[in-house]
Amino acid sequence: MDRRQPRTNTKDSRNLTCLTAVALQDHLVKSLGLGKPIGPRNIGLGPAARSRSNKNVRSVIDTGRYKPKPNRTVSAEDEEYVLDPKPAQMTLAQKMGLVAAPQQPLTENEWANVKLKSNNREDSAMPCVICKEDFRTEEQVLLSCTHVFHKTCLQAFERFTGRKSCPMCRKEQYQTRVIHEGSKLHRIKCAVRIQSAWRGYVVRCWYMKLRDSVPPKDDKLRKKYYEEKLEKITDRIVKSCDFNVNFFLTEMDRSLEESREVFRNFDALYKEISDAEWESIQLKAVERGEVDCPICLSGLGLGLESGTVSTTDKQKPSRCKAPHSRHVSTEWPAPKINQKCERKKSAAKQRHTVLLSCSHMFHEICLMTFEELDFSQSRHICPVCRSPYQRKSISF
Template identity: 40%
Template sequence: MAMRKGLTFKSSSELVITSVAFQDHITRSLLHPNFSLSDPLLKCKRKAPRNPQARGGRGETCLQTQDGQEEGEYVLDSFSSPLTLAQKLGLVASPAERLTEDEWTQVKGRSVQQGDSAQPCAICREEFCIQPQVLLSCSHVFHKVCLQAFERFSGRKCCPMCRREQYETRVIHDAARLFRHQCATRIQALWRGYAARKWYSHVKKTICPKDKLLRRKFFEAKLQELNDSFVRYCHTDMEAFLSDIDRSLSSSRQVFQQLERKSISEPQENDWERIQSQVIQRGVYDCPICLTALCSLSLPSEAGRSNHQQHRRTVLLSCSHLFHQVCLDALEAFTADSRPSCPLCRSVYHKRLI
């Protein structure tokens, strides 16, 4: 009877120890790390040291940036968690050993091959940019804050993608490098585009195109620029400025007319005969001023003419035009020029009575 009681007491004590071991294991591994049965208000958060050089964890790699700051890749919670009572008694399998540096290199290689850092975060569906990024031992990549929020919400440590439990987490900076590279590429592309547009605009303003329509527009634009600059830098009194231009233009015309008149020599006798033959071939015998008939050139003498015709004698100009002498004298008297021009062709003339 005593022996039976000893066996019963022994088996019940083993059952109690097993129950306590399982409860401790569930509390420490399956529930949230911040949960505590002894004191629910106690929050024991495990924070990794901020100084990468003071962590002492393995698998730590430092990357040098352009501004001299170091970007370190390190494993979060690199220290091994103590075994639970159930694991010590052999009731639950012990956790796997920590990943070595070579194993982390293989995991990161799989992540790079899958292109996880170039894709948005699977939790928040936003780009990584330069925000902190973590790599799990299952080769999946997330935002650090997103993974922490997911662990707090789910109450267990489980990968959001493959549901793997008891994973290791490593802080990486691959997405930040990709983001900086994309930003640099975009800046270079924008700068090249700006330089090309500036070069093209300079060429468009300085080199005349070969197309006829484009060449016309090119010179029109140049002329418009000259006019704008001319008006911009001229005197503010536009009326006085334009009146000065008119006076300069009229004086220039007078000078040119005087030179033209001086250059014209009086026709010789042979020239007058040639001019008269041109008039006969033309066959026009009306005065362009009074629009009445002229005397015939075939009458060499004045015996058969009337008194009215004698007073309206015909004048032959060196430009081969015929007028009444009275009409031409009246026109010359009316004109202010010292040497008037022909009423038809506006050329300086010599005249001869016929």
């Protein structure tokens, strides 16, 4: 028994040595790519062979008979995937432990734990460590060491360094996975900003409406409030009216000038004139020496006192044959002239005379007729000096 056992151990050790040698040789061949592939060769087809192999020929014109079915795929916003390629199948040497086995990909549960650690630190809410910019909607990668970067930034960092190590913790041979936590946070931030802007707009509109409807209590603010109200009403009236702007401005200027004229002549129209002032005004009229009404051009009450006309002595041819004829001076009556003067005198006596505050005198009936016929002026003015007046009846 004792002699056979060493023989058996020797045989087993030989077999184990042979197996180890074969395993190491197979690992070197596969790792260095020295072995020839076993099986049929994959030869690409030319254009003619591809056209013959394409049996499903479809019509160029779409008749609408066959409708494509929508592809129910997961949206790119929610899809997460691993960027690293799947590792090759373990060789015999790796299975026997002769060579270190490659790192196996993380499972979904392990990736969930890694993502949870990163979210607890709020890495996705902070800028990328490489470019110092927010993630927004750009592609974002999560490393197996729980650090987050832009996909393009990490690829540029790997090309620059020439090796695969984490920019934060310097861990090598990490695994990467595309996630969308940064884009989700960016959308939430944009939605919050839009909602805040909209709510601020609604509150401002409500506040402006409240200011338009409720006047403030302060005197200065109340004055400003009513000024803005009047300005808005005026603008609305101007916009609603269709008229010539130049004509409108001209009318405004004319109305303003008339208002100024009214204020300038306010004393002359509404100030009560005393008797002494009336006497001075009447004295001015007498000094002016006007005896006729400027409207009807007839006497104001001072008629002709005599109705006779004196003529010079003339030689009248005598039909008498007497030798002693003399030149005789006679007063010839003028009956027609006397009748005219009498009519003027009686008409002047029937008309009453009025004195204006501007020291002009008219017949009362003439002045009233002039006022009735004057439609162009809003107030009565003197026919001579064109100034507003007050009047007083006088008698000679």
